[in-house]
Amino acid sequence: MALIPLQLPPGVYRNGTDFESSNRWRDANLVRWRDGSLRPVGGWDTRKASATASVPRGIHAWVDNSNASALVVGTHNKLIYINASGTLTDITPTSGFTAGDVNAVLNVAYGGGFWGLGYYGVTRPSTGVYQEATTWALDNFGQNLVACSSKDGKLWEWTLNVNNKAAAIANAPTGNLSMVVTEERFIFALGAGGNPRKVQWCDREANTVWSPAATNEAGDFELVTSGQIMCGLRMRGTTLILTDTDAHIAIYSGAPFVYGFERVGTACGVVSRKAAVAIDQGAFWLGANGFFMFDGSVATELKCDVQDYVFRNISNSQISKAYAVHNSQHSEIWWFYTSASSTENDSYVTYNYKEGHWSVGSLDRTAGVDKGVFDFPIWADAGGDLYHHEFGLDHDGEVPFAESGSISLGNGDQIMRVTNLIPDELTQGDVKVSFKTRFHPNDTERTYGSYTMENPTSVRFSGRQIRMRIESNKLADWRAGVMRIEAKLGGGR
Numbered sequence: 001m002a003l004i005p006l007q008l009p010p011g012v013y014r015n016g017t018d019f020e021s022s023n024r025w026r027d028a029n030l031v032r033w034r035d036g037s038l039r040p041v042g043g044w045d046t047r048k049a050s051a052t053a054s055v056p057r058g059i060h061a062w063v064d065n066s067n068a069s070a071l072v073v074g075t076h077n078k079l080i081y082i083n084a085s086g087t088l089t090d091i092t093p094t095s096g097f098t099a100g101d102v103n104a105v106l107n108v109a110y111g112g113g114f115w116g117l118g119y120y121g122v123t124r125p126s127t128g129v130y131q132e133a134t135t136w137a138l139d140n141f142g143q144n145l146v147a148c149s150s151k152d153g154k155l156w157e158w159t160l161n162v163n164n165k166a167a168a169i170a171n172a173p174t175g176n177l178s179m180v181v182t183e184e185r186f187i188f189a190l191g192a193g194g195n196p197r198k199v200q201w202c203d204r205e206a207n208t209v210w211s212p213a214a215t216n217e218a219g220d221f222e223l224v225t226s227g228q229i230m231c232g233l234r235m236r237g238t239t240l241i242l243t244d245t246d247a248h249i250a251i252y253s254g255a256p257f258v259y260g261f262e263r264v265g266t267a268c269g270v271v272s273r274k275a276a277v278a279i280d281q282g283a284f285w286l287g288a289n290g291f292f293m294f295d296g297s298v299a300t301e302l303k304c305d306v307q308d309y310v311f312r313n314i315s316n317s318q319i320s321k322a323y324a325v326h327n328s329q330h331s332e333i334w335w336f337y338t339s340a341s342s343t344e345n346d347s348y349v350t351y352n353y354k355e356g357h358w359s360v361g362s363l364d365r366t367a368g369v370d371k372g373v374f375d376f377p378i379w380a381d382a383g384g385d386l387y388h389h390e391f392g393l394d395h396d397g398e399v400p401f402a403e404s405g406s407i408s409l410g411n412g413d414q415i416m417r418v419t420n421l422i423p424d425e426l427t428q429g430d431v432k433v434s435f436k437t438r439f440h441p442n443d444t445e446r447t448y449g450s451y452t453m454e455n456p457t458s459v460r461f462s463g464r465q466i467r468m469r470i471e472s473n474k475l476a477d478w479r480a481g482v483m484r485i486e487a488k489l490g491g492g493r
Contacts (some may be wrong), residue, residue, distance in 0.1 A: 101132025
């Protein structure tokens, strides 16, 4: 008898065919890998039910000057403030505000929509333009909230007075696509004045001064790009501006030019205004055909082990809903997106930037913010509910699992008979394992198990390749390390 270790590298590999995922994890949901072991992601708990009446498309958290925590959620037609005790206040502007669109409409003639989006030869409607789902750019300027809806295009400010609504920033440009507050305390109006390539900024720490003069640092610049500006990200020492085709940085130099701009990446545009996130290590975003990172020097495409799967699964018509969140506790970037079979975000892909592996799964989240201001990440679903994540181990009845691609027994040229499964010290008690066997790649699979892990666990099956599935429906912080199977040559079928 031979003891064969079932030692698979961390993360999901889902490019190409099932057979190309041999000796890798092929599918997963609500699990992560850390330090070589498989484990469930944290659960969630309702922070605020029905916080909004419509789908959240932006969340921002900050601490005001009195050290109180503040949270704002934006939908297509509302801005909602939630204080630390959970009290809701509608701060939606009452004068001059244009409500947006819950869903995107992709009725594109030639040249409409985002460049490179979709598949060659696929017919799309011949009239109209691309109408993206409305999202919010949210930030704080000092302790005040500043906001811009992608549909409304105006810059709004709210001064934390619950008796007042958000009000238009005086003298600010309109027709904007997004905005960001820079590290140097300027507001960048992106796509300012209806020009999709224009960046305009106010005077330093003076958000009502937008006309350039010798006595201030207000100014503007038109990016050299064939695309439209999508979003801006504040980073250490710079501001990253992403279009739907390329990436640029703004570097503060002071008067008289104030900011200099440099293109740092081509063919790397972001697919939605919320599909990018900046962290200390750099910026990460979802592009039209890949995932990208900016490390402070140049934008590069990430090697992605699930790229084929994600881009086959994603809905091109609702791609403007894609939303990136940082989960700093576990060194992960999560992208939530709408699958091809849905009309709202129901799927995710994660990247562990510390260990360099990927995972996928299903979860209906439309917006989120990392922990920091609050003790847990806060993510929202399409029903307007807000959740604490990485909270306990309750996954609302969903079963965390990971399933491998084909694992060859021996060299894969002989039939092996498996008699025992021997878990490591991490895997006993809370984990169930099942196996699917084949005698050749196109053979009908046979399923064995599930087996509750004991040391050892008696099993009886044979094949040339197997697939292994690990899951647990217990509210337990289980681990799955390197298991071993006891097997011998089996001869014929």
